[in-house]
Amino acid sequence: MTVGTVSISIAEAFGAAVAAVLPGSEIAGQTQVILFDIRLPRILLAVLVGAVLASTGAVMQGLFRNPLADPSLIGVSGGASVGASLMIVLAGGAVESGMLMGLSLVAAGAFVGGFAATLLVYRLATSGIGTSVTTMLLAGIAIGALAGALNSLLSYFADNDMLRQISLWQMGNLSAASWAKVSIMGLVALILLVRFPRDSSALNALLLGESEARHLGIDVQRVKRRLIVLTALGVGVSVALAGMVGFVGLVIPHVVRLLIGPDHRWLVPCSALAGAILLVVADSLARVVVLPAELPTGILTALLGAPFFIALLLQQRREV
Amino acid sequence: MTLRAENISLHLSGFDLLRNVSMQVEPGMVTAIVGPNGAGKSSLLRVLTGELAATKGDVTLNRHDLNHWPVEQKAQMLAVLPQHSLLNFPFTANEVVGLGRIPHQTGTLKDAEIVAQALTLVDAEYLQKRYYTQMSGGEKQRVQLARVLAQIWLPCETGDQFLVLDEPTAAFDLAHQQLTLDIVRQLAARGVGVVMVLHDLNLAARCADNLVVFDGGLVAAQGAPEQVLTEQLIDQVFGVKAMIARHPLTNKPLVIT
Numbered sequence: 001m002t003v004g005t006v007s008i009s010i011a012e013a014f015g016a017a018v019a020a021v022l023p024g025s026e027i028a029g030q031t032q033v034i035l036f037d038i039r040l041p042r043i044l045l046a047v048l049v050g051a052v053l054a055s056t057g058a059v060m061q062g063l064f065r066n067p068l069a070d071p072s073l074i075g076v077s078g079g080a081s082v083g084a085s086l087m088i089v090l091a092g093g094a095v096e097s098g099m100l101m102g103l104s105l106v107a108a109g110a111f112v113g114g115f116a117a118t119l120l121v122y123r124l125a126t127s128g129i130g131t132s133v134t135t136m137l138l139a140g141i142a143i144g145a146l147a148g149a150l151n152s153l154l155s156y157f158a159d160n161d162m163l164r165q166i167s168l169w170q171m172g173n174l175s176a177a178s179w180a181k182v183s184i185m186g187l188v189a190l191i192l193l194v195r196f197p198r199d200s201s202a203l204n205a206l207l208l209g210e211s212e213a214r215h216l217g218i219d220v221q222r223v224k225r226r227l228i229v230l231t232a233l234g235v236g237v238s239v240a241l242a243g244m245v246g247f248v249g250l251v252i253p254h255v256v257r258l259l260i261g262p263d264h265r266w267l268v269p270c271s272a273l274a275g276a277i278l279l280v281v282a283d284s285l286a287r288v289v290v291l292p293a294e295l296p297t298g299i300l301t302a303l304l305g306a307p308f309f310i311a312l313l314l315q316q317r318r319e320v
Numbered sequence: 321m322t323l324r325a326e327n328i329s330l331h332l333s334g335f336d337l338l339r340n341v342s343m344q345v346e347p348g349m350v351t352a353i354v355g356p357n358g359a360g361k362s363s364l365l366r367v368l369t370g371e372l373a374a375t376k377g378d379v380t381l382n383r384h385d386l387n388h389w390p391v392e393q394k395a396q397m398l399a400v401l402p403q404h405s406l407l408n409f410p411f412t413a414n415e416v417v418g419l420g421r422i423p424h425q426t427g428t429l430k431d432a433e434i435v436a437q438a439l440t441l442v443d444a445e446y447l448q449k450r451y452y453t454q455m456s457g458g459e460k461q462r463v464q465l466a467r468v469l470a471q472i473w474l475p476c477e478t479g480d481q482f483l484v485l486d487e488p489t490a491a492f493d494l495a496h497q498q499l500t501l502d503i504v505r506q507l508a509a510r511g512v513g514v515v516m517v518l519h520d521l522n523l524a525a526r527c528a529d530n531l532v533v534f535d536g537g538l539v540a541a542q543g544a545p546e547q548v549l550t551e552q553l554i555d556q557v558f559g560v561k562a563m564i565a566r567h568p569l570t571n572k573p574l575v576i577t
Contacts (some may be wrong), residue, residue, distance in 0.1 A: 047548040065406060201422050208419060211371050216471070217395025217423035262409040 044179035046283040047276040048185040049242045052234040054275020059248030062203040070250040075117035078147030080239035083113020085154040092198030107240035172245035172298025200264035321382040328377035337363040345513040347480040352524035354535030361517045382479035395423035399471040403486040413447040420470035438466040461491040485516035501527040521575045549573045
């Protein structure tokens with residue numbers, strides 16, 4: 001992996017984020033098949049994961065009427081990480097061979113864990129009169145803490161090799177991308193990006209408060225249930241396939257909101273686009289900064305996004 | 321057709337908030353609800369709008385049970401202005417008022433026109449592009465008022481329209497209190513039934529056709545302000561010695577404390 005080929009793939013990454021697959025196949029014609037079978041799926045996976053994490057983040061922030069909400073708040077990420085760690089520890093060596101399959105055991109564990117955690121939080125927060133956002137946030141935090149403890153426990157019992165796997169996975173890593181993963185992720189992203197725009201007016205109305213949204217003719221309970229299930233699906237699958245890529249879901253929607261305002265009809269798609277770009281750039285950098293080795297992508301997203309976010313906050317403060 | 325509450329009782333976490341309350345809001349009339357704090361005024365509004373289900377009794381909107389209306393049709397007929405709003409995202413005034421058009425399918429152009437007219441009506445056209453989060457309390461409340469006005473701006477084919485206001489004038493200066501009551505009268509003249517909670521008895525007396533006085537979850541009196549507002553009632557309900565005079569111009573009752 002020379003600097004030359006890597007610089008091509010950054011150009012290609014931008015191309016992929018903007019104009020889908022075409023530039024990739026051209027380059028593949030010029031260079032080796034490796035580019036086509038390893039890098040292109042990886043870039044596409046980054047695009048899809050970035051888009052899904054950022055758009056679900058935007059949706060959750062609207063639903064919870066809290067610009068600091070994040071998919072991890074409803075327990076998906078925590079549950080997913082426990083699921084994955086459990087698989088790594090229990091299955092041990094089998095995980096290595098499992099990795100060869102498109103959807104590895106770890107991924108399945110993460111998905112199931114994420115979904116279960118979300119269901120639990122949702123059940124806790126839902127009573128006869130509806131779903132309480134406050135209870136749900138608190139339950140999400142509690143589940144998150146529980147998941148953290150379980151994770152530590154699992155790490156404590158894991159051997160060195162497993163420990164390294166767990167921590168690598170928790171940092172978020174796109175290096176195991178394959179076409180199978182891309183198609184699963186693509187399907188999920190498609191479902192989300194088709195369904196979310198239908199509820200964007202409802203999300204706008206929900207910012208006024210739940211009873212106000214109800215008075216505007218919105219079936220609040222149904223919208224909430226639908227969005228929560230979609231988010232659990234999106235985040236669960238993302239975490240399952242790419243590990244814990246933090247920061248994208250929290251900060252991208254916030255940044256986009258500072259730039260274009262809180263109208264969800266624009267916020268959700270723009271967040272998806274920005275998330276895709278951030279993750280592709282971060283992943284491309286992750287591949288080159290410590291040549292010939294690679295950094296986990298999750299570290300890079302935080303390193304890239306946090307200063308940008310702080311800069312925006314500072315600018316905002318000056319304007320007000 | 322009316323917005324009607326029949327024998328409503330509301331029992332919440334061990335407290336009787338409402339006991340056998342019956343009242344109705346007629347289209348084209350203004351109904352004001354007054355009473356001391358905690359008398360059950362807001363609870364009644366929440367039952368009337370379907371936010372809380374009554375323990376006993378029925379609420380009907382245009383002859384049908386309130387909850388039998390599909391949510392969107394209900395929103396086309398019934399608009400509700402809460403006392404406080406939670407909105408803390410930087411929408412512009414235009415966007416906030418535009419939310420009032422969600423239950424309607426009138427198209428972007430028509431909606432934009434209605435939004436502009438509603439903002440002008442509440443004396444907030446200068447706020448159009450301003451961020452809601454940066455407005456004063458009174459400005460926010462005017463924008464919210466414009467939002468519910470936009471919601472019932474055009475007559476509805478399904479049935480008569482109703483507007484529910486919870487202390488609409490609380491955050492307003494004198495001029496805007498006046499303006500709000502003028503708007504309410506205009507709406508009534510157009511055939512909208514308005515029901516609002518007010519604290520100022522004089523405002524209520526001046527504006528309302530029907531005055532409902534609440535005390536301890538019960539209706540203490542209801543009827544035309546001239547008949548309802550007596551020195552005895554004010555002493556009994558509010559515990560305040562007052563004199564009732566007549567307004568020199570409108571001849572409406574004037575409560576002097």
